[in-house]
Amino acid sequence: MAEPILSTAKIVMKFGGLVSVNKMDFDLYEHEIVGIIGPNGAGKTTFFNVLTGIYKPTSGTVCYHGMDITGKKLYEITALGFARTFQNIRLFPHMTVLETVMLGMHTRTKAGILDALLRTPRIRKTERELEAKALELLNLTGLDRYRYEYGTDLPYGMQRRLEIARAMASQPEILLLDEPAAGMNEQETADISFFIKKLRDIGYTIILIEHDMRLVMNICDRLYVLDHGSMIAQGRPEEISANPQVIEVYLGKEE
Ligand SMILES: Nc1ncnc2c1ncn2[C@@H]1O[C@H](COP(=O)(O)OP(=O)(O)OP(=O)(O)O)[C@@H](O)[C@H]1O
Ligand SMILES: [Mg+2]
Known part of the structure; x- marks a missing residue:
């Protein structure tokens, strides 16, 4: 084995x-x-x-x-x-489904904090790539139709699914x-x-x-x-x- x-x-x-x-x-x-x-x-x-x-x-x-x-x-x-979800839903308020997943991806980006503060071309390219990857993930998880809605407004089952999608975002x-x-x-x-x-x-x-x-x-x-x-x-x-x-x-x- x-x-x-x-x-x-x-x-x-x-x-x-x-x-x-x-x-x-x-x-x-x-x-x-x-x-x-x-x-x-x-x-x-x-x-x-x-x-x-x-x-x-x-x-x-x-x-x-x-x-x-x-x-x-x-x-x-x-x-x-490793990535996990929690027993009680822990979604951020005032964040769309797309933003939630993109935030989950940030652990994997190469751009540093300085890039982010100065909004360098590097960060803009990274953001575009992140968004494309996030959309792919939303497609895969069946959440794409909710992409511009706040996570906390989703039906309960979809909120749980969004938590899984956010965990998947860190690959x-x-x-x-x-x-x-x-x-x-x-x-x-x-x-x-x-x-x-x-x-x-x-x-x-x-x-x-x-x-x-x-x-x-x-x-x-x-x-x-x-x-x-x-x-x-x-x-x-x-x-x-x-x-x-x-x-x-x-x-x-x-x-
Ligand atoms: N940080 C902590 N400080 C003190 N006790 C704790 C802590 N975390 C867990 N415990 C205790 O450890 C035991 C196991 O708790 P745990 O949350 O792991 O159970 P569980 O199997 O997940 O239960 P449930 O099905 O209710 O979620 C419980 O008695 C709990 O009170
Ligand atoms: Mg438990």
Whole structure:
């Protein structure tokens, strides 16, 4: 089997006396959709925060393409090829869909801050190129018809999609999606499932936190199940749905 592109060993994240993530071993292979599931407070988002450099783990290691990236900062991790969305929508007000995506691209531009202040020919060329790329991305994500609307005015499902488009704008290898279908109706959920599968098919590798079991079982290649910070099971969706420990955790708690 190929080597994982991302791999963690015994990640522990403590906040004071609380162990939010406990000895998490996790592997991610190229072009997979891997789901992380588990009840509220299980440590899913905390694990994302460790992977993306928001938190430095208490112990354990994170390896990306064989390189130890444990404790690297958010901007370093972004530059390496990670991008995420958040559990709660975080769109900027008064910014159009096109501007939102263009802003997401700025981590990748060569022009410096001085170019931007002086509006040099270099920055004007860069802006034109950015806009063309942003439009391409909007086409791909089905957001082009909203390009001049404020992101916060979009229908709910499209706002969530815009967050994914903004993450894609930094040209990541790995997309981390924290509950992309939260609060969606059935149609929006079906649309976003289809969309996430399409992202995998065009080459992204995806880690997905999600409570919607039907979505998870439908689109994930593999799953990790967390409970109280510890991984209690991992495997293919059909293995997970037949796992007695997983069933107990889900039946024992209202989801
Ligand atoms: N910065 C922090 N300081 C203190 N405790 C934290 C911090 N971040 C997370 N926690 C705690 O860690 C535990 C795991 O939280 P986390 O947000 O990772 O859960 P989750 O699995 O994403 O849950 P949900 O499904 O509700 O989003 C919780 O008990 C939470 O209160
Ligand atoms: Mg969470």
